Amino acid sequence: MRLLVALLITLMVPALAQEPPADAWKIHDPMPRGQRLKDIARPAGLNNHSLTGYGLVVGLAGTGDSSMSLSSPMMTNMLKRLGLDAGPGAINGLKSKNVAVVAVTASLPPVVRSGDPINVEVASIGDAKDLTGGMLLQSLLTGPDGQVYGAAQGKVTGAADPAKKGPVTGRIEMGGTVSRELTSPALSRPRLILELQRPDYSTAQKVADAVSLRLSVAARPLSDSMVEVNLEGTGLTPVQALAQMEDITVEPDRRATIVVDRRSGVVVVGSTTHIRQALINHKGITVDIGPQGVPLKSVLDSLSKAGAGPDEVVAVLEALHQAGALPGEIEYR
Incomplete structure (x- = not known):
């Protein structure tokens, strides 16, 4: 051959x-091929924000926490944080296992308005067997700074199969409501930073050149993965600039x-x-x-x-x- x-x-x-x-x-x-800028880069600083809280899921028909679990020091402190009576008498009254103490989590997008709904996840803290069908009572959601950004409540669905080993979890579709508007600091500055998904010096220069040409702004690569866009004196807000940049076509190197x-x-x-x-x-x-x-x-x-x-x-x-x-x-x- x-x-x-x-x-x-x-x-x-x-x-x-x-x-x-x-x-x-x-x-x-x-x-x-030429690719849209929105497909190869993202604005720096526009991250989701994690919210956490604790709450009670009721109406579990025997699949909730046992009285032994609820009487543990950790659970007692948790019940007190929820404003509930954690004394022996109150704990003994929960022998029906229809209640479960849960951790509540949610993710806020970079920009959110008061009143916007968000999805909520719940996870059992005690020895509950199944959260499906239970009702989460209103629970406050706080951010890393300790401030309250919303509340969650509603019927739990999609819990883990109780026959399988692992954490007992559930989900409440649009069960959270934002109570405080949140805007990323990156959208209030006159300079935007674009982060390339695949760092490359040539691509960074191409992005800077394309953005400068389309928006008539000063853009320059800061590294192989970051491009700075200066909006000072252009009259453009960061949101307006991002909207105009999204469909810019660049051929990555x-x-x-x-x-x-x-x-x-x-x-x-x-x-x-x-x-x-x-x-x-x-x-x-x-x-x-x-x-x-x-x-x-x-x-x-x-x-x-x-x-x-x-x-x-x-x-x-x-x-x-x-x-x-x-x-x-x-x-x-």
């Missing part, structure tokens, strides 16, 4: 110029990387990956590349048409890489 790859022409002996077998090595070429999946028979290569001059021979397969080099995709296409299997293709790639003819990195999956 002989395969000859030259500068512009690929020559193969007639015996190899045939349709590849059904299980031939598949080649995918993820050519970089990237390092030369070849991803090899031995199991599925897929090689993912970039369209810009070129092989330098080299002469490789492996088990009768000869790859002869001229001084000006050829795209890696052309070599892989030729190997596939020649009927080379996955192991042979990987061996050729590794040989080219070791010889210094294949730039970048090879990643195996």
